[in-house]
Amino acid sequence: xxxxxxxxxxxxxxxxxxxxxxxxxxxxxxxxxxxxxxxxxxxxxxxxxxxxxxxxxxxxxxxxxxxxxxxxxxxxxxxxxxxxxxxxxxxxxxxxxxxxxxxxxxxxxxxxxxxxxxxxxxxxxxxxxxxxxxxxxxxxxxxxxxxxxxxxxxxxxxxxxxxxxxxxxxxxxxxxxxxxxxxxxxxxxxxxxxxxxxxxxxxxxxxxxxxxxxxxxxxxxxxxxxxxxxxxxxxxxxxxxxxxxxxxxxxxxxxxxxxxxxxxxxxxxxxxxxxxxxxxxxxxxxxxxxxxxxxxxxxxxxxxxxxxxx
Amino acid sequence: xxxxxxxxxxxxxxxxxxxxxxxxxxxxxxxxxxxxxxxxxxxxxxxxxxxxxxxxxxxxxxxxxxxxxxxxxxxxxxxxxxxxxxxxxxxxxxxxxxxxxxxxxxxxxxxxxxxxxxxxxxxxxxxxxxxxxxxxxxxxxxxxxxxxxxxxxxxxxxxxxxxxxxxxxxxxxxxxxxxxxxxxxxxxxxxxxxxxxxxxxxxxxxxxxxxxxxxxxxxxxxxxxxxxxxxxxxxxxxxxxxxxxxxxxxxxxxxxxxxxxxxxxxxxxxxxxxxxxxxxxxxxxxxxxxxxxxxxxxxxxxxxxxxxxx
Numbered sequence: 001x002x003x004x005x006x007x008x009x010x011x012x013x014x015x016x017x018x019x020x021x022x023x024x025x026x027x028x029x030x031x032x033x034x035x036x037x038x039x040x041x042x043x044x045x046x047x048x049x050x051x052x053x054x055x056x057x058x059x060x061x062x063x064x065x066x067x068x069x070x071x072x073x074x075x076x077x078x079x080x081x082x083x084x085x086x087x088x089x090x091x092x093x094x095x096x097x098x099x100x101x102x103x104x105x106x107x108x109x110x111x112x113x114x115x116x117x118x119x120x121x122x123x124x125x126x127x128x129x130x131x132x133x134x135x136x137x138x139x140x141x142x143x144x145x146x147x148x149x150x151x152x153x154x155x156x157x158x159x160x161x162x163x164x165x166x167x168x169x170x171x172x173x174x175x176x177x178x179x180x181x182x183x184x185x186x187x188x189x190x191x192x193x194x195x196x197x198x199x200x201x202x203x204x205x206x207x208x209x210x211x212x213x214x215x216x217x218x219x220x221x222x223x224x225x226x227x228x229x230x231x232x233x234x235x236x237x238x239x240x241x242x243x244x245x246x247x248x249x250x251x252x253x254x255x256x257x258x259x260x261x262x263x264x265x266x267x268x269x270x271x272x273x274x275x276x277x278x279x280x281x282x283x284x285x286x287x288x289x290x291x292x293x294x295x296x297x298x299x300x301x302x303x304x305x306x307x308x309x310x
Numbered sequence: 311x312x313x314x315x316x317x318x319x320x321x322x323x324x325x326x327x328x329x330x331x332x333x334x335x336x337x338x339x340x341x342x343x344x345x346x347x348x349x350x351x352x353x354x355x356x357x358x359x360x361x362x363x364x365x366x367x368x369x370x371x372x373x374x375x376x377x378x379x380x381x382x383x384x385x386x387x388x389x390x391x392x393x394x395x396x397x398x399x400x401x402x403x404x405x406x407x408x409x410x411x412x413x414x415x416x417x418x419x420x421x422x423x424x425x426x427x428x429x430x431x432x433x434x435x436x437x438x439x440x441x442x443x444x445x446x447x448x449x450x451x452x453x454x455x456x457x458x459x460x461x462x463x464x465x466x467x468x469x470x471x472x473x474x475x476x477x478x479x480x481x482x483x484x485x486x487x488x489x490x491x492x493x494x495x496x497x498x499x500x501x502x503x504x505x506x507x508x509x510x511x512x513x514x515x516x517x518x519x520x521x522x523x524x525x526x527x528x529x530x531x532x533x534x535x536x537x538x539x540x541x542x543x544x545x546x547x548x549x550x551x552x553x554x555x556x557x558x559x560x561x562x563x564x565x566x567x568x569x570x571x572x573x574x575x576x577x578x579x580x581x582x583x584x585x586x587x588x589x590x591x592x593x594x595x596x597x598x599x600x601x602x603x604x605x606x607x608x609x610x611x612x613x614x615x616x617x618x619x620x
Contacts, residue, residue, distance in 0.1 A: 097441055100441070105423075132410050152466070
């Protein structure tokens with residue numbers, strides 16, 4: 001019997017208990033699954049999201065792994081009591097939703113769609129946008145999500161540059177790494193997409209000096225993490241026109257406070273952290289698969305590298 | 311020496327003379343190219359667009375072919391003096407631009423982008439859109455452009471249905487033909503895209519009875535030809551909400567008169583025939599390639615079927 005603790009906010013339990021039981025059944029495991037934990041020493045696995053009942057992992061002496069429901073684990077990694085193997089969520093639905101949101105918002109800007117959405121005033125402004133192959137897009141972060149988005153944009157013929165901490169090699173994408181590479185990518189990007197994990201190195205990577213490296217009029221799209229951006233530096237750049245528009249799905253504080261300057265800014269589009277959501281069905285299958293692997297002595301998929309922070 | 315008459319409006323000559331001469335040189339042809347025609351009997355090929363100097367093709371007794379600069383040839387086919395072989399323009403840039411415009415406008419509706427573009431009012435409406443794989447899109451017309459758009463949407467995981475006069479077989483697309491097939495496609499489409507050629511059979515195909523077959527709240531996107539739609543039937547359907555939005559790039563009369571109801575309608579987006587444009591560079595290469603083929607005794611590419619009308 002495998003004892004699994006569902007250590008996440010109550011709303012997640014409502015969403016996950018049925019699909020997670022089904023997924024665990026489907027991989028043939030003999031298990032208990034509960035959101036309440038009478039005895040931490042009995043627990044074999046924790047399915048985890050921040051904001052739930054567990055903040056101290058010390059009592060879970062027999063647990064084999066913590067399986068995060070979230071793709072971004074920066075809040076979890078910083079918990080010093082967590083020394084167990086930790087896995088990130090990698091969910092097909094997550095990448096699909098992200099590709100759709102990113103592609104849609106890139107095309108909105110590429111096609112200059114707003115001037116038609118807002119300009120229904122009887123004036124026939126016949127000027128076609130350039131083709132995608134004449135447009136350079138940079139994706140910072142080439143993990144599962146960044147890579148999927150970069151490839152989808154390349155399939156639409158955009159000239160796609162990618163940047164990541166470790167050098168990657170992805171078909172159809174011109175890949176860069178290190179600081180020199182970042183400078184080159186920033187200097188060419190007409191549309192810049194942030195899909196980096198949040199680490200000490202990437203926090204406020206979009207700051208005054210990196211913004212200055214962008215072409216005048218560049219567009220920023222952030223479906224990654226709010227703190228990747230220095231908000232004040234971004235607002236200054238929007239006001240000078242150095243950045244012409246920012247489409248932001250994630251923020252330092254969420255929900256974004258109704259008084260925040262982003263809401264009323266004409267060059268900012270706020271979307272409420274909807275670029276991509278973990279879907280209970282597919283996420284449950286991933287968790288069940290990983291527990292089955294661990295029970296069979298195989299390595300866990302999507303293990304977090306604590307040193308890198310993701 | 312091959313004598314080529316450029317029979318198109320003057321503005322086209324300004325745009326085309328340099329790239330077309332270059333393209334003809336590049337395929338090794340010995341030619342003259344002129345927009346003026348002292349002697350029709352000397353002309354071997356006509357590069358043609360409506361609105362230029364030629365409306366009667368009878369005097370061109372030695373011409374081998376008419377090469378249209380336009381993809382849509384309905385205005386040309388109806389000219390009874392034209393009995394020469396006629397080719398349509400098939401331009402890579404044309405299909406690329408169309409795929410970008412169609413994908414962008416589909417994603418705008420799929421993602422519910424407008425409520426964020428218009429709703430920057432401090433309210434955090436956290437509701438993610440469905441995934442593309444949960445959304446059914448229909449493409450009417452599976453020629454070069456329709457097929458390219460259908461495949462691009464399928465690559466984004468949309469459930470794509472296609473309909474054409476002749477039954478097609480395209481990977482990843484569920485293809486239908488004939489009237490029964492059209493009824494099935496209309497009944498399932500959440501977003502309907504018109505990329506049909508304009509013929510006697512397709513004129514006003516979007517009429518009261520076919521609109522009634524659509525699901526309530528369907529979205530219509532027309533980058534094909536204006537007369538595919540009965541405008542009055544569309545306006546009625548928009549006003550009852552049976553069609554929730556129409557994004558229209560083409561119209562019965564262009565430019566769309568500033569007094570037309572479409573301009574002020576909240577559920578209509580007008581774009582000024584920009585979904586796709588023939589690009590002088592790539593179009594010139596296609597024309598040069600086709601003339602070289604004809605001179606070498608090969609069949610012309612993209613020959614128009616006069617009976618079908620395209």
